[in-house]
Amino acid sequence: MIELNYEQREGFWKTVDWSVLLAIAALICFGLLAIYSASNGVGNLSIFYKQATWVVISLFAIVVVFFLPLRTFQDFAYLAYGLSIIALIAVLIFARKIAGNAAWLQVGGASFQPSELAKITTILALARFLSNKDNDIRQLKNFAIAIAIVLVPCVLVLLQPDAGTALTYLTFIVPMIVVAGFDFYYILLLGVPLVCALLGFISLIGFIVLELCVIAFMLIMRRDFTWSLTSILVGAGAGIASNIYAAKLLKPHQLKRIQTFLDPMSDPQGAGYNALQAKIAIGSGGLWGKGFLQGTQTQLRFIPAQWTDFIFCVIGEEFGFFGTSIVVSAYLLLVFRLIRLAEKIKNRFAILVLTGFVSLLLGHVIVNIGMTIGLMPVIGIPLPFLSYGGSSMLANMIAFGIVLNFYKHRRDVSFS
C-alpha cells in the first residue's frame, strides 16, 4: 500500500536525482560542442549530426528505463547478459572492421558496438549472481563463476581485438566481489607483487613509495603477519627484478611504447605523437581556452581521434581549465551521487549494480583523461557521455536510467 502512494507522498520532484541529471546534461552539452568543433576541423559535420541523433535516441532510452518496474533489471539480468554474449560472438563472425577492430554490428542502417552494452549487462548479471545469498563468494566455486561471468565477454572483446575495451571489464570485478563479501586482504596479497613488478619497471622511486605504502597499509590492517610479509617480499623481489631485467626481456617495440608513454618528447613525430599533441592541446588552452572553434590543435587536426578517444583535448584547448574542471567536477558529482545512493539503499542487488557502475565510470574517466594529460598510457577507450559513439552513449544512458530508477525507489520498503 505504502509504495503505491510513494509518488503522491513525496511528489515527483523528489523521485528524481536532479544533480545527476544536471551533471549528465552538462557532459552531453560539452560533448556535443566538442564533437561539433572537431568535425568542423575535418570539414565533416555529419559526425556531429549522427551523435546528436544518438543523444535523442538515448534520451528516450533513459526515460523508458526510468519508468520500468524495479524488478525488471534483476529478472532480466541473465537474459540480457546471454543476448550480449550472443551479440559479441556474432560480432566476431559478421562484423565489419573499423579502425582495425571488428567491434561493430550492422543493425538496419546503423552500426552498433555490442561490447559497450555488454559492459552494463555483465554488471547486471554479476550483481544478480552475487546478490543471491546462496552464492557465497568465499567459496571457490562461486568465486570462479563470478570471475567467469566477467571473463567470457572480456575475452570475446579481446578477440575483436579491442584490448582497451576489454580492460574496462576488469575495472568493476574487484570492487563488486569485495562489496559482495570477498576479503579485500586477499586481493591485496595477490595484487601487491603484480603492481610492484609493473611499477618497478617504470620507476624505481614509484616502486619504493608503493612498497612503503603497502607496508603501512598492512600494519593498519593487522592481518596475518606471515602472509603479509610474504606478499611484501615477493612484491619487492618482483619490483627489483623487473627494474633490472624487464628492459632486456621486452621486445623493442614494446619497450618503445612504454618509453614514449614515460617521455612523449623522445619521439614527437612517431609513437609519442598522440600523447604529446594531446598534452599540447590541453595545455595551450590555458585558463579560459582559445574559444569555441578557435583551437588550432583541434581545427588543424593535430589531435588524433579527436572526436572519440581524445575528445577531452578539444574541451581542454577550446574551453580551457574552466571547461575541463567543469567536466571533471561533473564526473566527480556522478561518482559521489552513486556512492551516496549505494550507501542509502539496502537492496543488495542495487548496491552491487551501483558499485559496478561507479567502478566502470571511474575506470573510463581515469584512463581516458589520464592518457590525454600524460598520466596514463594511450589506451583507446571512450569518455562517457562525451566521446562520439552511439553505442557508448546508449549504454551509459541506460546505466544511468537504472541508477535513477534505483533512486526513485531508494526508500521503497520492499526494495530494501
Add this chain to the structure above:
Amino acid sequence: MEQTRSMTIVYALLALVFATLLGRLFYLQVVEQSFLKEVSSQNSIRKISIDAPRGVMYDRNGIAVVDNQPLYTLQITPSEFNKESLPLLSELLGVSELELEAKIAEGRAYNRFAPTKVVRDLTPLQLARVEENLWRMPGISFALESKRKYLPNVRGAHIFGYAKAISKAMYEKVPKEIYARDDIIGYRGLEKYYEDILRGTKGTRYLLVNSLGRQVGDWEGGAKNIPYQTGNDLYLTIDAELQGVAESLLTATGKSGAFVAMDVHNGDLLACTSQPDYDLNVLGGFTEASAWQAIVGDPKNPLFDRTTQTRYPPGSTYKMISAIAALEDSVATPSTTFYCTGHFKFGNKDFLCHGGKGHGSVDMTRAIQVSCNSYFYNLVRRIGFERWTKYGKMFGFGQKTGVDIPDEQTATIPSPEYFDKLYGKRGWTEGYIISLGIGQGEMGASPMQMVRYAAALGNSGTLLQPRVVRAYRDKNSGAIIEMPTVQEKLPISQSTFNVVRNGMLLAVENGTGGRARVPGIKVAGKTGTAQNPHGEDHAWFICFAPFEKPTIALAVLVENAGFGGTVAAPIAGEWLKRYFQKYPPIAQHVAEQNAKPLAAR
C-alpha cells in the same frame, strides 16, 4: 563500524584521484600554459621569410638594364617528404634522383622541419608537371623568388656582375641576422659592390599549417605578416645602347680586350666592357654545374675583368707623361728637337725607332704625332727617373682608380726605390728607364687607369675617379641619393697641356691614330703597343673628343693585336661616331671659336 571505515578509505581514494586529475590539469593549463601555447603555435604557425626582389639597375637614359622576373623554386620539407615520391619527382623534373636526394639530405642536416630549396629556376613545364602531381608528394612547396632579366643586346657581364645563392664558405662570413642559408648575395660586379643597396629587406609570412603540413591560410588573416621591401634601384652612368655597341665592336675583332668610355667632366663611364665575357642569363638564376664549369674552364678566362684587372705596359700612350714632365719641370721646351736616326744606342744596347728607319729631326709635338721613340729615349734621360715616377703617379698610375667595380687590381709604378727593392741597389741600370720612357718594360696599366689619364689630358688636368653608378633611389623615402664625384685638379699648366693635346690631335688627323677619325669631329688620341714577351703585342689606343671641348675619353685595349693603330683605333673611331650621333657636341660653333687660337698654332 567496519563499513564506515572502508567508506572513509573509498572517499579518501576518490578525493585523491580527482585531486590528481584537477591538479594535473591546473599544472598543464595554468602553470605550463605559456610554454605549451608556444609549442602549439610552432605546431601550426610556420614562419616563412619572403625574399625581396633586388633593386633594378637603370642606364643613364632610364632603360632597365638589369631587371627582375619571377623565378620558381621547388622546395622540400625533409620531415614531411616521403622518400617513395623520389622517383616520380625525379621523372617530373628531369633531375636525377641522386641530385635531389643530396639536396634533401643537406636540408635535413640543417633543419628537417624547414623547407629547403632543391631545384631553382623551374621551367614552366617543370612547374606545371610538379604542380599537377603535388597531392601525391607531401612536403613539396614552391617559393616564388625573382631572377635577373637582362636586355638582349647588352651583356655588361663585368659591370653588372651577378648574384647567386650564398655558398657555404661565404655564409660563414656574412651577418646571420641578414642572411639565411640559400639567400641570394652579390658575387661580382655591381651586384657585389652595391650589395647593401640592391638587397631588399625580407618579408615574413605567418602561415597556418595543419597536421599534414598543408598550408591552410595566413595566421590571423595575415595581420602579423610583414611585407618584403624591394631593394633600392641603381642609376647607372652607362648608356645601354653604346655599351652594346662597344661590346659588339670588341667582339667583332675576335680577340680579347677591353673598352672603356668616360665622361671627361665627372668620371661617368658610358660604356665599359671586357671581352670575352659571359652570359649573365646563365648565372642570373640557377646555374647548372656544367654551365659554370664551362665558364670557369674557358682558357680565355671570361671571368677576368680586363678593364680593371689587366696590367699591360701602356706603350707609346705613356709618352705624353714624359712630355708633360719635361715641359713642367723645364728640362725641355716644345721646340726642343732631337734627331731620330731610327737607332738609339745606349751602352751596348740599340733601341730602335720606326723599325730603324728614323724620323729625322723632330720636335715635341711631332714626336707625339709620329710616336717617335728616339725623341723620348733622349727626353727621358733629361727628365730622370724620379720626375718620371712623380708625373706617372700624378695621373693615377700605380694606384687603383677607385671605380665602383669590385676586385680592381693595379701594378706598382716603377721608381728608383721600387727597382732597388726589386733588383737590389746595383741590380739595375739606367737602361731600364729608357724603356720606361716609351711606356715599355717593368710597368703596367689597366684600361680603367688609361681612360682617366686620357680624360685628364682631354679636360686639361682634372683627374677623375671613374664611376658606374651615379645615384640610387632609396625605397624607404623615395629620395634619389646622388653618389659623390671624386676629382682632383693636377698642378699642370694649360700651356703644357696645349702642346701635348696638339700632338694627340695631329696623331689622329695625320699620324699613327688616323683610323680613329670621325667625320666632322676632331679627335685627339694616341696609339700604343704593349710589348708582349709571350706572343704578339697588345694594342692600345686612348683618345678624347671633341678636341676643342672634350666630352668623352676612351681607352681601348686589344690583346695580341700588334700595333695599336690597326685594331684599337678603328674601334674607338666607330664608337665615337655612334656616340656623337646620339650626343652631338653642344654649341659646336662656340667651341670651335674658342679653339681657334689653339688650332692656329
